[in-house]
Amino acid sequence: MIAYIKGKVTYIQDDSVIVDVQGVGYEILCANPFVFQTSLNEEVLIYTHHHVREDAQVLYGFKNQGQKSLFTKLLQVSGIGPKGALAILGSVNVSDFVAAVEREDDKFLTSFPGVGKKTARQVILDLKGKLTTMLSISDQPTTDNTIENDTFEGLSEAQEALRALGYSEKEIKTVIPQLQKESTSNTDEIIRKALSLLMKN
Structure with a gap:
C-alpha cells in the first residue's frame, strides 16, 4: 500500500492534484484539492489511501493522518463508498465529525451529501466508540x-x-x-x- 507521497504539486484540478515524484506524476483525488493552492510548485507530503478495484487503482489524498484515518473508517460503513467518504471530509473537520458520532447526532450526519437517516444510524452503530481512540476531539473549535x-x-x-x-x-x-x-x-x-x-x- 502507498501510505504517503512526497513530491512537488505541479497541477491542481477540480477533484485532484498532480504530484511529481522524480519525474513521475501521481494523480491524487482529494476532498478539497485547493487546500494545496499555496503549495503549488512546492514539495509537499500528502497522506494517501491506495484504493484497489477490479477496474482501477485510485489514490485518495489527505493533509493529515486524522483525515486519512477517518476516511478508512468510513469505508467500513455499509452504504458509504470512497466518493461519499471524500464528500464528508470536504464538508467538515475531523473533530466535529467524531464529536457528532459520539453524541449520536443524526441531524448533523444527515447534512452530508448522500447520507440519509439509515446511513447516519449505520455510521453511529459502526463507529461510535471506535474513533476517539485514534482521533483527538480535544481540539474542537467549539464545545457547544x-x-x-x-x-x-x-x-x-x-x-x-x-x-x-x-x-x-x-x-x-x-x-x-x-x-x-x-x-x-x-x-x-x-x-x-x-x-x-x-x-x-
Missing part, C-alpha cells in the same frame, strides 16, 4: 453542540447562495478552508466573507 451545528448549516447555506450567484464549484472550493476557520454561524456574514475572498482570487 448547537454552535457546531449552526456553523455547519451556515456554511452549507452560504455555499448554496454562492452557487445561486453563479460561482462554480471550483471557485467555491478555493475559499472553503478559510470559511471553515470563521467563528460565526451567520450565513450572511459567511457569504460576505466568501465574496471578499473570491474577489481577491
